[in-house]
Amino acid sequence: MRPSNSRPNSTSLWFAIVIALVIASLLAGLGMRSPQPPDEPRFVLAARHMVETGQWLLPHRGSELYAEKPPTFMWIQAGTYKLLGSWNLSFLVPSLLAALLTLWLTWDMSRRLWNRQVARYAVLGLFVCIQFGLMAKRAQIDMVLLGMTTLALWGLMRHLLLGPNWAALALAAFAAGVGTVTKGVGFLPLLILLPWLAWRWRHPQAPGPGRSWAWWLLLPAFIAGTAVWLGPLAIALLKNPDPGLQAYAHELLFKQTGTRYANAWHHTQPAWYYLQVMVTLWLPGSLLLPWLLPAWWRRCRRADPRYLLLLGWALLVLLFFSASPGKREVYILPMLPALAVAAAPLLPGLLRRTGVRWVLLVYVLVLAVATLAVGYGAVHGDGWAQRNAAKRAIDLWVLPRVGWWLIGFGAATLVLAIVLRLRRVGLAVVLTTVLLWSMYGLGAMPALDPYSSASLVMDKVRERIGPDAELGMVAWREQNLLQTAPQATDFGFKRPVGEQWEDAARWVTQAPARRWLFVLDAAMSPCADKAQVIDIGSANRNNWQLLPGTALDAECIARTHGVVPSGNTAVEDNTD
Incomplete structure (x- = not known):
């Protein structure tokens, strides 16, 4: 035996265990949610277009070229999909x-x-x-x-x-x-x-x-x-x-x-x-x-x-x-x-200072107490939690599910703080972060995903129009188009809404009995029969409506050039 080597070997073993936990926390939740705005859906839309069309040079967002970013990242996503075969996993x-x-x-x-x-x-x-x-x-x-x-x-x-x-x-x-x-x-x-x-x-x-x-x-x-x-x-x-x-x-x-x-x-x-x-x-x-x-x-x-x-x-x-x-x-x-x-060279010395240890311990405790408080409010449906859920059209029954994950994280973090205390507060910070990203990936994000990804409202659309109908989109968002299968017809993303309506009217008149339009409520045309407009739901703080093709006056659209008083501008792209 060589006692002098026992401490380095022990340190290496513990570090390997911690790194395994770090990797596991980053992996947690992989494949358990869909792309969510603002940026994820547009990149996956472009990558999906590459895979489906075989045209990889120029990325597309629906029918339009996507010129805000080079396609390199979308290439990687598309290539990952070709290997794994699942967008929810590969993106x-x-x-x-x-x-x-x-x-x-x-x-x-x-x-x-x-x-x-x-x-x-x-x-x-x-x-x-x-x-x-x-x-x-x-x-x-x-x-x-x-x-x-x-x-x-x-x-x-x-x-x-x-x-x-x-x-x-x-x-x-x-x-x-x-x-x-x-x-x-x-x-x-x-x-x-x-x-x-x-x-x-x-x-x-x-x-x-x-x-x-x-x-x-x-x-x-x-x-x-x-x-x-x-x-x-x-x-x-x-x-x-x-x-x-x-x-x-x-x-x-x-x-x-x-x-x-x-x-x-x-x-x-x-x-x-x-x-x-x-x-x-x-x-x-x-x-x-x-x-x-x-x-x-x-x-x-x-x-x-x-x-x-x-x-x-x-x-x-x-x-x-x-x-x-x-x-x-x-x-x-x-x-x-x-x-x-x-x-890094300074951290061993800093972590021996009592003041530094107290600062980090207070950070862990504040994070634990804050998540416990928010989780308790979500489980018991207090006014703050309900107001925020209402803003995002989140069903109230989801709140307790998210709340219990937050409570679990907060309680586990408190246990870490009590067990490790000041002496090993650095390890407490690392393990708290492991718990945070595990809770985020396995609990919070999957629970909120149907609302954040717009999959819930698009499921309602599919159920309402039936399997044989065709869907077109006016004044849409990327997550809505991404959640359609087969992909809906769009009439441009950054084009003025009036021009989108003109193309949509021509498309609808070709088969009005089986064609529907999915429209942002603020962009609904005055040429639509209001009695037939269907409020289909909300997602990402936007309200959406369905319009059967038979309820749109194409001659009115042509006469007014599709102008919508409250929605006459193109959708602004804020990607970075």
Whole structure:
């Protein structure tokens, strides 16, 4: 026996158990819900169109081209579906895999820069931050982007501080290119070259990559990454003079990138907006900032390149997004792994401080008490719970089901706090987060899914019109179209409602006895017979109506050009 090795082996075993719980919590609920707005249904619609039509280059939202985002993320979803054969299972897999990749990259980067103990703190520190888990459980582009930016950062740090490693540099540039055609800001990891150049200028004799022709690998590798999508698009533009294709490329490459950044038309926020995002969505990590900031400052003053590069890059990313008038909380997510790596060497010392332990214990207790209170209110149907359920057209019988999951989470979290107490409060935070995402995936989201995904109201539509009827949609939302099978006929998404009504009237008159229209109540045409309009239900705070084809006056639509006084504008797309 070798007693000296017992403690490291025990630590490794416990860490492996905790990591297994982390992975299980991220997997929890996979396949148990449908895509939910605002972003998930539109991406799955585009991916489903690719699979059904075999046309993968240009994503579609219904009958229209979807020009707000490149198709890379939708390609991954469609490819996952081809492997798994279930949309409810496959649409979340890309985010899950990207989250696991990010955790491993965070581990490996920390291990190489410091040691295995630091790597353990880094990966668990990243996991417990609320925004990371939330995005891992959502099918949005941002988690896949995070995987690409972290991969690029990992390669750059290996080359700049542990190199030269020209293969890692090329991989980093390629990942940044793929990230750029996944979501336009994928190039951001390359900004780390600026703090590195400043450090090299002050420390020219420090080991690391110097002048070499191999630096030119950056440009072709980055271009190769972007060519994953821009290459096929360029070929299509050269071969096809279709003005629609030209307009698609122009909107995506210019309006949805440069114009969105410099002159955003929605999600406008003040310059300090991201400070509140960090304080709230980065809990509980943000609670340690009063201790982390001075410690980081001292290490930067000592010119430790690991901190200078990680923190300098994070600051550049924060300034980049703060300079744009358009801001959303997910934009600064790429900073989080870098900050977790920078915080990890300090966490063992911080967790020995009584003040830090009390702050984290209070966080666990507040989370437990808050969920217990909300769960109790949901089970007993208090006024607050009922009002919020009514706003979202949620049946009151669902509230106790959600409430008991919340109560279970709160009670289990209280037990953790009592058993682990101050001495092991770090472990309590990790296990609380495991419980949180398990409850979220297995309980809360499946219970609310029929209402959030609009599947309940679309089930009512199918039951009302019968299996032999055909359905058309006016002023629709992506989740409604996604929940139709076979897919309903639409008349455009961003088109003015009046134009949609004109096309809908022509479609209905071809077979009025078996064709129906699904319409947003505010967009119902005055040319419809109000006596035959059916209120079919509410979903996502919208009220929906059914109109039989025989109840629509097509001549009235033609005469008025389909104008609807309260719904004469196109649906605004707020995806990011």
